[in-house]
Amino acid sequence: MTDRPAAGLPVMAIDVGGTKMAVAVVEPGGRIAAYDRIATPNDGGVDAEGLWRTLESLLDKVAADAGSPDFAGVGVGCGGPMTWPAAEVSPLNIPAWRDFPLRSRLRSRYAGLPVRVHNDAICVAVGEHWRGVGRGRGNVLGMVVSTGVGGGLVLGGHLIDGATGNAGHIGHVVVDPEGPPCVCGGRGCLEAIARGPGLVAWAQEQGWRPGRQDVTGVDLADDARRGHPVAESAMVRAGRALGIAIASATHLCDLEVVAIGGGLSQAGAMLFDPLEEALRTHARMGFARQVQVVPAALGQTSGLIGAAALIFASDRYWNAD
Amino acid sequence: MTDRPAAGLPVMAIDVGGTKMAVAVVEPGGRIAAYDRIATPNDGGVDAEGLWRTLESLLDKVAADAGSPDFAGVGVGCGGPMTWPAAEVSPLNIPAWRDFPLRSRLRSRYAGLPVRVHNDAICVAVGEHWRGVGRGRGNVLGMVVSTGVGGGLVLGGHLIDGATGNAGHIGHVVVDPEGPPCVCGGRGCLEAIARGPGLVAWAQEQGWRPGRQDVTGVDLADDARRGHPVAESAMVRAGRALGIAIASATHLCDLEVVAIGGGLSQAGAMLFDPLEEALRTHARMGFARQVQVVPAALGQTSGLIGAAALIFASDRYWNAD
The missing domain is CATH 3.30.420.40 (ATPase, nucleotide binding domain)
Structure with missing residues (x-):
């Protein structure tokens, strides 16, 4: 080697x-x-x-x-x-x-x-840092919001592995301690709320009837774009959870850029507007206000x-x- | 130089x-x-x-x-x-x-x-990593729980500074998005709940009457040790908030050790038991279950x-x- x-x-x-x-x-x-x-x-x-x-x-x-x-x-x-x-x-x-x-x-x-x-998800974060929206920035969180919510952390220009190679698990930052159970066994994790299947389940409980089986978060985002009120609320719910988790991560790691990829990130302003609102509510110190949240650039x-x-x-x- | x-x-x-x-x-x-x-x-x-x-x-x-x-x-x-x-x-x-x-x-x-x-607070974390309970461990969060809640982050054996030297702000990880306002301008931060003056204010609202002015979280911890039920509840409240924030930090950074110092950490099991309970509720993945939360060793x-x-x-x- x-x-x-x-x-x-x-x-x-x-x-x-x-x-x-x-x-x-x-x-x-x-x-x-x-x-x-x-x-x-x-x-x-x-x-x-x-x-x-x-x-x-x-x-x-x-x-x-x-x-x-x-x-x-x-x-x-x-x-x-x-x-x-x-x-x-x-x-x-x-x-x-x-x-x-x-x-x-x-x-x-x-x-x-x-x-x-x-x-x-760590490779997605590394890709965005090396050749995508994080290029040239020292402190970047890359996220994938899709069937799950994953991520990777670059701090001081270097990939952070943590004790066992598992650093970057932004999906299991707790955004609501009394929130829904998570597949990890915990409760109220970002992923429990913002992952596609979680959003779909929540929207269906609230009366969203997409008219077919096997729908995903991307279908939900499409319906939100068409003005379906429950679908819109689901996007707000996901965006807020993302904003809260990003505020926590920014305070802990003093991030410059958060790059969001994955299917759900295609929802655009439907997702990013409530995300920004929650982030700006919770990230008020000078250094934290400087963080930029942007869609990932490199796609698939x-x-x-x-x-x-x-x-x-x-x-x-x-x-x- | x-x-x-x-x-x-x-x-x-x-x-x-x-x-x-x-x-x-x-x-x-x-x-x-x-x-x-x-x-x-x-x-x-x-x-x-x-x-x-x-x-x-x-x-x-x-x-x-x-x-x-x-x-x-x-x-x-x-x-x-x-x-x-x-x-x-x-x-x-x-x-x-x-x-x-x-x-x-x-x-x-x-x-x-x-x-x-x-x-x-970063110097406290560095001290605990260099010569205290974090010695020889690669991935350590050092915390100070006192009038405020601060911290510092050592990952991969190196101090993490972040974009502006502000990494380690564990006190502003969000533990309850609808929680009390924080001095930072945000809401529901760990510090808003677990800092000494926050705990004292909460306990007084709940009927704690310490019988004198200028009481601190340390006085509250003393009363909790003597069995005052509201003071005990305040310690549980602080411990839970700490456990949730530490779960989030562990998922994001794959920590091995969290060292807790500062006046309130003197409360011992009154604080650390509910902390552990909340941490084990929220940190369920294999890698996260391995994190150890210990009192800081070096004191003042x-x-x-x-x-x-x-x-x-x-x-x-x-x-x-």
């Missing part, structure tokens, strides 16, 4: 989530030279090895598309939880992988190359760009072996 | 607060070779220059007590807010100093020596020890010019 990427060579970047698996060949500047993705085979008919073979096929295809280059290393964002940095992964939404030795498998496949795996590829940065900019984003 | 302290020389350490000013000569291992303190002349009869001369006299006396050694540098903890790292200080509880150029004055007085000033001198560490261990605790 080398500490520094070989000059000029690209990185093989991987993003493993419950919905899709994406792979890209990323050049040193951050440009994506080749890319493909597939729906994660996640219907119970695929076992751990089947899922691994699916990923290997995707890696083969994308490498071939890029002209089968040599690589400087392999960077991976994967849904949590995982041991870290060993990356035995047990993604919440991928039941086929429990304690799956993802890093070890990739090290065998890419012998001699550095292989680095981190939480997928931010996690891949961040995964590549674990290799390309390891001085800032990789603090482990 | 030198980047590294001259080997073997002590540091002149200063702790400036609204109640007292303390000065110590601290040896490289953290031992205090000489120490004195005075009540901060804070009755309105002293102006900025008078206060400075008082501090200078104290510096002269303590240096003489230590045998007038040469110093490796000067480390200072001072009540906030301040510009940082320039340290023009405007301590909330010292009206005589507004934009007082403390660092610049000390630099003139100790020409050629490094002079470093940080928030007093922790801020001085931490101020000295700004010089002695600048690779970990000083990230500015």
Whole structure:
């Protein structure tokens, strides 16, 4: 393994989530030279090895598309939880992988190359810091607001891992101690209120009738945009919870920029206006008033760009072996 | 100015607060070779220059007590807010100093020596990390629970400053968005609930009659220990608020240890039991369950020890010019 990427060579970047698996060949500047993705085979008919073979096929295809280059290393964002940095992964939404030795498998496949795996939301935050809206700023919280609420923390220009690689869990900052139960086992976490399924459930309790099954937070945001009052209230509810959590994070970490990505962040002013209002209510000290909350810039590829940065900019984003 | 302290020389350490000013000569291992303190002349009869001369006299006396050694540098903890790292200080509880150029004055007085000033609660956290209960741990939150609630954050073994030197403001993590107004202008901050005067006001509203004026949170804790039910409820209220804020901080920063100092932390199990209960209710994920909350170890001198560490261990605790 080398500490520094070989000059000029690209990185093989991987993003493993419950919905899709994406792979890209990323050049040193951050440009994506080749890319493909597939729906994660996640219907119970695929076992751990089947899922691994699916990923290997995707890696083969994308490498071939890029002209089968040599690589400087392999960077991976994967849904949590995982041991870290060993990356035995047990993604919440991928039941086929429990304690799956993802890093070890990739090290065998890419012998001699550095292989680095981190939480997928952390990779999104790193991507936004390296090449997105956080570029050049020292103190940035990157967030993903979607089926869950995740994040990653860059302070003093360096990725913060915490004791076990789990720093950045903004979704479990408590915004209402008497609030709804959270999937984590706690109560009143940001995620319990602002995650898509939580919002949908709340809106349905309040009388939102979308007229079909399997609706998501994005559908809710669409209805809010069309003026449905319950859907609008749901966006206000999510925005307020986000604003309160961001106020807490800003006070604790003295942040400059909070970048919000994920499906729900597409809701625009429906979400960001109540967010700003709650943030400005709770963040009143001079230093905290300076924080800027902005939509993430890199879209669907931010996690891949961040995964590549674990290799390309390891001085800032990789603090482990 | 030198980047590294001259080997073997002590540091002149200063702790400036609204109640007292303390000065110590601290040896490289953290031992205090000489120490004195005075009540901060804070009755309105002293102006900025008078206060400075008082501090200078104290510096002269303590240096003489230590045998007038040469110093490796000067480390200072001072009540906030301040510009940082320039340290023009405007301590909330010292009206005589507004934009007082403390660092610049000390630099003139100790020409050629490094002079470093940080928030007093940050110095407490640094002291506990360097020589107290956080020693050898990578990810530590140090807290001071007293007239206010302050703190400092050490992550990955390094002090976190944030964008403006204000990281560590655990007192303004929101624990109840509909809670009482806070001195910061916000609402429902930890400090609004758990600071001594806040607890006293709440207990008095609930019928606590201590029988004299000018009572503090420490008096309230004494009454709680004697079994006064309202005083007990006040400790439970403070403990819960602390537990919720610590759960949020642990999720965001993946902490190993939280060290709690300040007058109110003397309340022992009265405070720490409800704290633990709230923390364990809200911090349920595996990584968060591992956090340990412990009383600070260094007592009244922790801020001085931490101020000295700004010089002695600048690779970990000083990230500015």
